[in-house]
Amino acid sequence: MPMVTSGVTRILLISGSTRDGSTNTAALRTACAIAPKGVEARRYTGLLELPAFVPGVDPAAYPAVVGLRDDLAWADAVLISTPEYAGTLPGSLKNLLDWTVGTADLHEKPTAWLTVAAKGRGDGATATLASVLGYVGADIVTTACVRLPVLSADIGADGLVAARGFRDGVLEALDALMGHGKTRTGAIRDFVGAAEEGAFAAPLEPDIENRLWNHR
Secondary structure, eight states: OOOOOSSOEEEEEEEOOOSTTOHHHHHHHHHHHHOOTTEEEEEOOOGGGOOOOOTTOOGGGOHHHHHHHHHHHHOSEEEEEOOOBTTBOOHHHHHHHHHHHTTTTTTTOEEEEEEOSOTTSSHHHHHHHHHHHHHTTOEEOGGGOEEOOOOGGGBOTTSOBOOHHHHHHHHHHHHHHHHHHHHHHHHHHHHHHHHHTTOSSSOOOHHHHHHHHHTO
C-alpha cells in the first residue's frame, strides 16, 4: 500500500464522460471515496450544464461557468479521466477546457490524467488532452498520469471499482499529485517570504505577489 503525503490537498476530479455507467466516472468516484486523510477530493458534476463556449462572452453571464471557475479556484490540483470519442476528446470536455483558455483557471495548476482504457486505446484523447493542457499553461504532473484499465464489469453496485490493484494505483497517482503540489507551494512561499524580507533589490509588484499567493 503506497504511503500518501501528509497535509491537506484539495483535488478536483473531472470526468470527460456524460454517459451513465461510465468507467471514467466510476474511476474518479472511487478516487474520491478512497482519498486518504489529508486529501479533500471533490467530483465536478456540471459538465452537462456548461453552455457552448463563445469567444468574447463574459463567463460571469453563465452560472454553470461561474460554478466551474469556483471549483477550479478551490482546487490545489486537478485529476481528469476521459474517454476517447472519434479519436480525440469528447466535445463536452473540450468545451469545458475552452472556457478556461481566456481566464487562466488552469494556468500553473498541477494537473494529471487517469486513463482507464486498455493499452493501445484512448491514446488520441490523451494526446489531445496533453496538448490543450499545455496550451492553457497547466502544470502537467507526468508522474501522476497513469493508465489503470477498468471494465464495466469491474464496477460494483455501489458504483465503485473494488480491485485492489486499481485502488493502489489511484493512491500512488494522488501521492504524486500531492507531492508535486506541495513542493511547488513551498517554493512559492519561500520566494514571497524572501521578497517580504527584502532579499531582492526591489519589492514585488502587488499584482505579481497576489498571483503568486493565489497559487500557493
